[in-house]
Amino acid sequence: MRSIRAQLLQWLLPGIVFVCVIASAGMYYSAKQAMDADLDAQLGRLAGSARLALRNQTTIDLGGARVPALRAFLAKEEFQQPGQYFELWSSAGKPERRSLNLGKADLPRPSELTRDGTRYDAQLENGERVRVIAMQYPQSTNNEPLDFAVALSRSEGESRLSRLLADLIIGGVVCCAMLCLLLILALRYALRPLERVGEQAAAMGANSLHERFATEAIPSEIAPIVTRLNDLMSRLEQGFERERRFSSDLAHELRTPLAAIRTTSEVAAKWPDQSSLDDFHDITKAATHLQQTVDSLLLLSRIDMASANVSLQSVVLRPLIEECVSLHTPRAQQRDLTFNLQLDAASDIETDPSLLRIIASNLIANATEYAPHGSEIVIIATNDHPILRIENLAPDLTPEDIPRLFDRLWRKDATRNDSSHSGLGLSIASSGAQALGCTLHAELLETGTLQISLFPEK
Incomplete structure (x- = not known):
């Protein structure tokens, strides 16, 4: 099983x-x-100095002697050491002058030159990489233009780039x-609240169902999960409480006849x-x-497991x-009861007839046993909702009794000693309704009439 942490790390x-x-x-x-832009800017300034030297041709030193300007230009210290180069070509492409640091090597000359200059990268014979700008310099009308190139070494820049790359x-x-x-x-840190929820859940047992997961300091992303878990714990607690009460009631039900x-x-x-x-x-x-009692419990167990095997048909x-x-x-005649049947002849539904028969039979049996002598039992089954409704007077019931009406083995104290009642009829009917996906709803009207309705699944 892959953890959330592993999946997040795998992506992040x-x-x-x-x-x-x-x-x-x-x-x-x-x-x-x-660096390239700075190198091109330096080349532009160097090319401008070369053009100026070619234009002046000569310069006057402090002694008054006339010295060729280009010679003075090439006599600069920068042209004595590697790193800055100059070369002059004739219009035919023959080298005429070069800086001393080039020795006998030549700068690569492009096939075509312009007055604005052509920039390109080249490599000298000694393997040094340089940035070159080559251009034409026009002379007087009677002379052909001069071709020259200046170059700057890339070594220092590439060294800085190498150091930068290593640092990066x-x-x-x-x-x-x-x-x-x-x-x-x-x-x-972010998943720690989820781990705490897991640890608390692992430590919970049947005796700690009253505990709830803390919702304080819980991230909003897992707050709905914690809320649902607390709801689940509440339902589990209620279910276990019903089972404990059922076990106690069952022990009481079996002890009395066994003792007799x-x-x-x-x-x-x-x-x-x-x-x-x-x-x-x-x-x-x-x-x-x-x-x-045992037969009713077995029937209840079979109904609880019947939801997966419901066979629907038109009934x-x-x-x-x-x-x-x-x-x-x-039994109704013995107790002087009458049935008021309000049944629609054309009323039919898609349901399991066996389960519906169990539900209807237990609801009618409950009304027959607990309705007052000489009263009326109303049974309604029409195309309208609910599917089935049974009404009978229930003077002994109170509104507080309604929530426990479908609990197993529950009966009013006044009738608990009556051995003819097991207290499982309405529980069986409720379980059958759940197996069908329906709901049984009980209501005590102000007139003292108990109304039990079977509603279809919403």
């Missing part, structure tokens, strides 16, 4: 090196161009190393002559309640609801 380090190389190259070529390379390497180090330290079975069996074993059929009937009743609601109502009609 080459980028830093590239920027340093480009900057160094830019500085080097800028310096080179500046060394400085660039040091700069890149420092930037890379700063980048690594900056990334380590054990007590009755021990009494029957100790005093067999005093045993009666009622004792065995009590044992059968307790065992039946245990079996109903007409009216016959399915009527079938579920017929299953609970005997």
